[in-house]
Every structure is written in C-alpha cells, then in structure tokens.
Amino acid sequence: MSKQSLSFGVPIVWLCTLALLLGLGCASSGRKAEDELRLRRANSHFNLGLDYIRNDRIALAIRELLFAEELDPKNPRIHQALADAYVMRGKPVEAEQHYLLTLKIDPTIHEARLNLSSLYNQLDRYEESLVYASMLADDATFSGPWRALANKGFAEYQLGRVEEARNSLRLALEYRSDYWPTLLYLGILEMEEGRQREAIGLFQQVLELDPALAIQAQANYRIGEIYIALGKRQKAIGHLQAAVAQTPGGPWGVRSEEYLKLLR
Numbered sequence: 001m002s003k004q005s006l007s008f009g010v011p012i013v014w015l016c017t018l019a020l021l022l023g024l025g026c027a028s029s030g031r032k033a034e035d036e037l038r039l040r041r042a043n044s045h046f047n048l049g050l051d052y053i054r055n056d057r058i059a060l061a062i063r064e065l066l067f068a069e070e071l072d073p074k075n076p077r078i079h080q081a082l083a084d085a086y087v088m089r090g091k092p093v094e095a096e097q098h099y100l101l102t103l104k105i106d107p108t109i110h111e112a113r114l115n116l117s118s119l120y121n122q123l124d125r126y127e128e129s130l131v132y133a134s135m136l137a138d139d140a141t142f143s144g145p146w147r148a149l150a151n152k153g154f155a156e157y158q159l160g161r162v163e164e165a166r167n168s169l170r171l172a173l174e175y176r177s178d179y180w181p182t183l184l185y186l187g188i189l190e191m192e193e194g195r196q197r198e199a200i201g202l203f204q205q206v207l208e209l210d211p212a213l214a215i216q217a218q219a220n221y222r223i224g225e226i227y228i229a230l231g232k233r234q235k236a237i238g239h240l241q242a243a244v245a246q247t248p249g250g251p252w253g254v255r256s257e258e259y260l261k262l263l264r
C-alpha cells in the first residue's frame with residue numbers, strides 16, 4: 001500500500017468510526033424517526049378533523065385541525081380544512097387567514113381560491129372576490145369553471161356590472177345547467193331587473209335540484225315576493241309558508257313569516 005493511501009485512507013476510517021462512537025449517525029436517524037412520528041400524528045388529527053366536519057361537529061373539527069396545524073404548520077391541506085371549518089363556524093376572519101395561508105404555501109389549490117372568492121362575496125368584498133373568481137375562470141386547469149363563473153357573475157352584479165354579470169352567469173349555465181348557485185344568482189339578477197317570469201322559472205329550477213333547506217327557503221321567499229308583485233296572493237302565501245316550514249328560525253323563514261303577517 002502506498003504512503004499516499006495510508007496518509008489519506010486511514011484518517012477517513014477513523015473519522016467514520018469516531019462519528020459512530022459519538023452517536024452522530026444515531027442522532028440523525030432519531031430526528032428522522034421523530035419527524036415521521038410527528039407527521040403521522042398530524043395526519044391522524046387531520047383525518048379526525050375531516051370526519052368531524054363531515055358529521056357537522058365543527059367545534060371538535062377545529063380542535064383537531066389546530067392540533068394538526070401545530071404538528072405540521074406548512075401543510076396546505078390542514079389550513080384549507082381549517083378555513084372551511086371556520087366558515088361553517090361563522091368566523092370569517094380566521095377563515096380568510098387560513099385560505100390565504102393555503103394559497104401562500106400552494107397557489108395551485110383551486111378549491112381554496114374558489115372558497116375564498118365565495119367568502120368575499122358573503123362579506124360584500126366584491127372586488128376581491130372578482131379577482132379570485134376571474135383567475136379561476138380563466139385557468140384552463142380548473143375542472144369546475146362554472147363554479148368560478150357563478151361567483152364572478154354574482155360579484156359583477158353586486159358591483160353594478162349587470163350585462164357582464166348576465167354574460168358570466170349564462171356562460172356558467174352553458175358549462176353546467178344544474179348548478180343551483182348559478183340559477184339562484186341569475187334569478188336574483190332577473191328579478192331585480194324586472195324580468196319577473198324569467199326569475200320565477202330560475203328559482204323553480206333551484207327548488208327542483210333539492211339543495212339545502214336554507215337555499216330552498218330563499219328561493220321560495222323570492223318566488224313569494226314576485227307573486228305578490230304580480231297580484232297572485234294565494235300563490236305567494238303557498239311559497240312563503242313553504243319557506244317558513246323549511247327554516248322556521250332562519251333568516252328566510254323569519255322574513256317569510258313577517259310577510260305572511262302582512263297578508264293576513
């Protein structure tokens with residue numbers, strides 16, 4: 001063996017042996033095992049949180065998802081689920097924060113962008129909603145353009161851009177004719193623009209799709225309003241009563257009950 005190989009080879013062996021004796025390799029393996037355990041725990045909390053959301057136990061869902069976030073703070077799926085849960089809990093500030101975090105970590109998550117647009121519409125922040133909805137509507141990789149166009153049309157109408165809104169909503173219907181938000185928003189537009197019979201037809205289509213009771217109550221209330229304007233009192237009463245039965249303590253049920261009192 002040459003002198004060169006001895007002078008360079010032996011110290012390397014010694015260094016490797018010394019590293020093992022000092023436990024450096026074991027420390028690295030230990031950290032990796034700890035990280036894997038932490039991520040598995042985060043995933044368990046995440047899955048449990050999703051299960052609670054599916055069963056409408058939102059407070060428990062948020063608790064589990066916050067545990068998951070603490071263990072895995074850079075996971076966009078956790079932030080998105082937290083945002084959805086906060087929306088259901090009626091906490092828009094926290095929901096917005098987590099939607100934005102989701103998109104900061106992974107800008108390609110379309111559902112977070114769509115839900116943020118919907119949240120901004122609910123908060124009357126229509127310009128912001130329009131930005132996010134337009135991005136999705138123009139994104140060829142988004143598989144549900146009609147959903148983005150529905151949000152876009154609603155925001156445009158609220159901003160006074162009536163024809164742009166009608167075009168967006170009609171385009172959404174071309175993509176998918178049985179998406180109740182599009183039908184509802186277009187019905188509201190036609191109703192407020194004085195096209196009452198067209199509005200009734202759109203609201204009737206919403207009812208035929210059997211959405212959540214709160215949506216059905218809104219459609220029935222709006223149909224009732226139109227029938228009152230048309231002088232068809234009995235038809236109006238029938239739809240207002242349906243709205244009360246569907247959501248007796250909800251906003252559309254309460255408004256319908258108030259209308260019925262005026263008609264008695």
